[in-house]
Structures are given as C-alpha cells and as structure tokens.
Amino acid sequence: MSDTNLSASGASTLRSARFRAEREGDWKRLEGLVRKVESSGVRSLSYHDARDLAATYRQTVSSLSVAREISLDRSLLDYLDNLSARAYLVVYAPQGSVRGLAAQLLLYGIPQTVRRCAMPLLIGFGAMLLGGLLGYALFEQDTSWYEFLHPGEMSGDRSPLATREQMLSSLYDPNVSFTDQLSAFASFLFSNNARVALMVFSLGVLCAVPNFVLTLYNGVLLGSFYAVFADKGLGYDVFGWLSIHGVTEISAICVACAGGAQLGLAVLMPGSLTRRDALRYRGRDATKLAILAVIMLVVAAVLEGFFRQLVQSAETRLLIGWGFGAFWVYWLFFTGHQAEEGA
C-alpha cells in the first residue's frame, strides 16, 4: 500500500497524515485481533495476543478521540469509529458462560421467583376461583346461562339437554387412535391453552384489568361446565376428567395471569421508578412466570392429548392429576432455597 511508501519516504507535511502513519500499525494489529475474536472467540487468543489487545485497544480509542478533533478524512474517522466499536464489544461485552444456565433457571430461578410473586399469583388464582364459583352459582340459579356462556354446544353431549348416558360416554371414550391423540395434543396446545395463556399474559400490561377479567371469564366457563355435570350426578366423574390435565393446565393459565398481573402492577404502581423502568424490572419475574406457564402448558397438553384417553377410571385420573399438582407445589415451594439466583 502507498501508506508504507509514505512513511518510508519521510514525514508528510500534513499533521493528520503523520498522525495516521505513526499509529496505523497499532490499528492494524488491533483489527487482526478483533477479527480473530469475532470468528473464534476470546479463548483463541494467546497470552501475548490478550496483552496486545488491551494495549492497542486503549491506543486506538485515544487515536479516535484525537482524530475526531483534528482529522478531516471521513473514511479514516469511519474506520476508527468502527474499529473502536468492535474492539469495545470484544473488551467490555465478552461472551458470557453458557454452561448450567438451564439448570440454574429450573433449580433456583423459577422456584425463587414464584415465592417472590405472592401478590400476582394471588390475583391469578383468585380470579380463576372467583370465576369458577360465579359460574357454578349462575348455572344453579338459571340453566339458560349455559347457553349464553357456551354457544353452539347446546345440542352436543355436554349440555343441560343431553342425557346422563350421553354425558357419561363423553367422559369415557376408549376408542381413540394414536394419530388422533397426536393431533388432539397439538390442537389442545395451540387452539386453546396457548391462545388463552398468550392473551392473559400479554393483556396484563394494560393495568392488569383485562387479564383478570379474562381469567375470571375462564373460571366462569369452567364453573358452569362443572355445574352441568354435577346437575346430573356426574360431579365426581367430571372432576376426575378435568383433574387429569386441568390441575396443571388451569394452574398454568393462573400463572400466566400472574405474569400478566406482574406487568400490570408495574404500570399501575411503579413506585419510585418510571413506568418503563418498572416494567423492565418486574419483567424479569414476569418472564420466569411465563416460562413456567409454558412448561406447565406443554405437560398439560401431553396429559390431555394422551393420558386422558389412555386412563379411563376416575380414580387414576384423579391420582395422576393431583399427583402432578403435588409435584408443582413441591418443586415451586420447597426446592431451590440454597443458592443465590444468578440467571
């Protein structure tokens, strides 16, 4: 390159050209090191490389400072700007450790978050319980509420007009193939649970009101659904039918609602922070609740898609359903006390 000729043939009369000729070697060295780190990580640097990286980085940043002051050469400024930015990231924002992050999250992060979020969880589960009681009471008062709440289901097996035998067979149906189960699993997850959970979580940001209402509404549906069967003396059977996945699934929706409420509370009561900062701060817990909800929803979909058909007795259904319930409670409330939370 002509730059080398330039420095060889003696000093330029231009101050900025001399400035460049004197420091160019360092910049090139830094560029090479940055390139190396960008393609194969900090670990690829030798001891000497690492030492040079620190030294040439400082020199280049100081060159940048001087060049911004004296240089009229646009392309030189762009080069130094770019090189300094890349080197800055190599020096100050290096690769974090990836190992053990998932285990950390599952063992400590999520349980500790759940214990910390008593208030939002209370809102989530409270809304569902309140809705359930309301739905049950409404149906007891006037059965036509069911038509209002479940339009289009009036003629099916699960309406107040159906016979006891029809309803019973809708709860116990052993003749389902594996592929049916598979597609049932997928559609349960997407069409129903994921949609409700997504809406419940994301709407929370609007001051926690829509997600409360939506969860309440889901509770009402559930309560009235239960009431229809209870009316025919099938309360125990429908309880088992719902329990096998419902314990997990309904809890998941409550947890999603709690995550949404966490965001809503940040907007409603930001405390001494700005709303944006409060959202970001509480977002950490909300995210962990969302991850928990996703895990629970997947488990619930497996239970609903496969096991509800495989397991045909109410007792086993209750056992599996509440067994999972006990597992969630144990995991979330009785583990992960020891280590400090890092993830």
Next chain:
Amino acid sequence: MGASSQISQRNIRKRYELERAKRRIEILPPEGVPIHFEVASLGSRLGAQLLDLLITHVGLLLLFLLVIFNFSVPFSQVAAFFILLTFALRAPYYILTELVWNGRTIGKRLSGLRVISADGQRLSAYQIVVRNLMKELEVFLPITLLFGLGGTSGETRIFMIVWLLMTFATPFFQKRNQRIGDIIAGTYVIALPKTDLTKELAQDDGVSAKRFEFTPSHLEHYGRFELQTLESVLRSQSRVPGLEKREREVVEAICKKIGYLEPVRFEEGHTFLSEFYTAQRAFLEGRSLLGDKREDKFHQKKD
C-alpha cells in the same frame, strides 16, 4: 445564490446530521471516549430473520414433504405435529445461537448484525431469553393462530391481526428500531460492518514536485463538508462508469468557485482534484490549529 437559501441549505444539512446522530447509539466506556454504534436498518434485520427462518425450517419442511408423500397419513395431523416441532426448535435455536455467538444468530452473522445490551455491558442470558421468547409471542404464535390450527374462532383472528399490526408497527415508531422484545430486554440490534482502512488521499511528502499551485486565496472558500464530499468523489474511482466526465464537472465547479484561472486539461482532471484535496486539507488543518474550524463553505457568514 441568496443569503436565505444558503442558510436553509445549511440548516437542511445540519438537520440531516442531527437526525443521524440521534439514531446512533452512544456508549461511554471508562476511557472517556464515546463509542458510536450504528442502529441496524429494518431491511437488514428482515433479511437476517429470513435467513434464520430458512435455516430452521428448510430441513423440517423437507422432512414434512417426505412424510406426506411416502406414508399415508392425514395431512392435517402431520401438519399439526410439524408445527409443534417448529415451536420446539425455533426459540431454542435463537436463544442458543445468540448465547453461543454473543448476540449473533447465523442469519445475523451473515448480515453483519449483532444484539448488544443497552447499557453497553455483556449481554445477559436473561436478555437473550426474553427478546427471543417475546419474538415467539410477538410474531410466530399469532401467525400460527391466525392461519388456524384446530379451528380458530373469528374473534381470535381479529385479535391476532390487531396484535400483529401492533408488533410490526412498533419498530417503525421507535427511535432505535427496537421491537417490543428489545424494549423489555433492554437491547439494541446494531449493524457492525467490517470497514477497511482506505488509502491515504493526501499525497504530500513535501519533496515531490506539484503540477498545480494553490494560493490561500484559492483555498479559503471551502470547509469540512465540501472537503469530505470531494473525498467521496476521489474514493469512488474505478467503481463508477463515466467517472472521468463526472470528475471533469467537479473540476469545472471548483475552478469557478475558487477563481482558478489556469486551464486544466481533460486528462489531468484526477491529478488536479487529488492535489487540490491535499492542499485544501492542509489549509483547513492549519486554520483549525488556530481555532478557526470551517464547517462548510458558509463559514464566513455567521448565523
């Protein structure tokens, strides 16, 4: 040219530079020299996203077609299963690649993009997880629900369309093109192209003879902005066809402005521009040493 139009010309340029500076991300490291990052354009982000989609979905799609054509299974059930599989594959892909390559998925690597933390510190695992889970919530899940898996109702469709419009509109209204996931996680997506050190244009060793002579009266007309414009003309060399003609126009414009009377032959155009550049830069550097920084050709008029 009237004084008012000069002022407005200058204001337009200043506003443009201000706008550019506003979009830039500035981080102050302990060295005390602000470091600038260029916000990635939405187009390049879309490109990187498409590349990533290609990487995560092409294999699955081929497998899907293979299953459909070779086994007699109902389409809808296999489709349901594969959509499920994409969900199980996608978020982990984005999270893992951004974790392993420090904020760069494969698509971002190829397009020269990178995620950085807004505070300039190391990108935390939490930030990466949040911005990619939010991507699922913002885009992929609504699209899947919109195109209906397992009987999506009308209200859900409308809700999803509104939701998608909102999430797609957000980056356009954000100063630094953040999407909702970026805002919550506190991250920016930046463009980090590899810029090469170009050749020094000022060829003045103080020894070799010059073809053209410039006096201070020739050099006091222009400022930094014009010098850098000339620099871009000189650097565009071999790339543009019809360059000689363009250079000729520049030579004529300069001669007229600075009152350079000696004729410049056609084939000498490049030499003239190159020598004028060197002389003008030396002159402006000298002035700035004396505290007289000339931004542009309007430097004599104070606004």
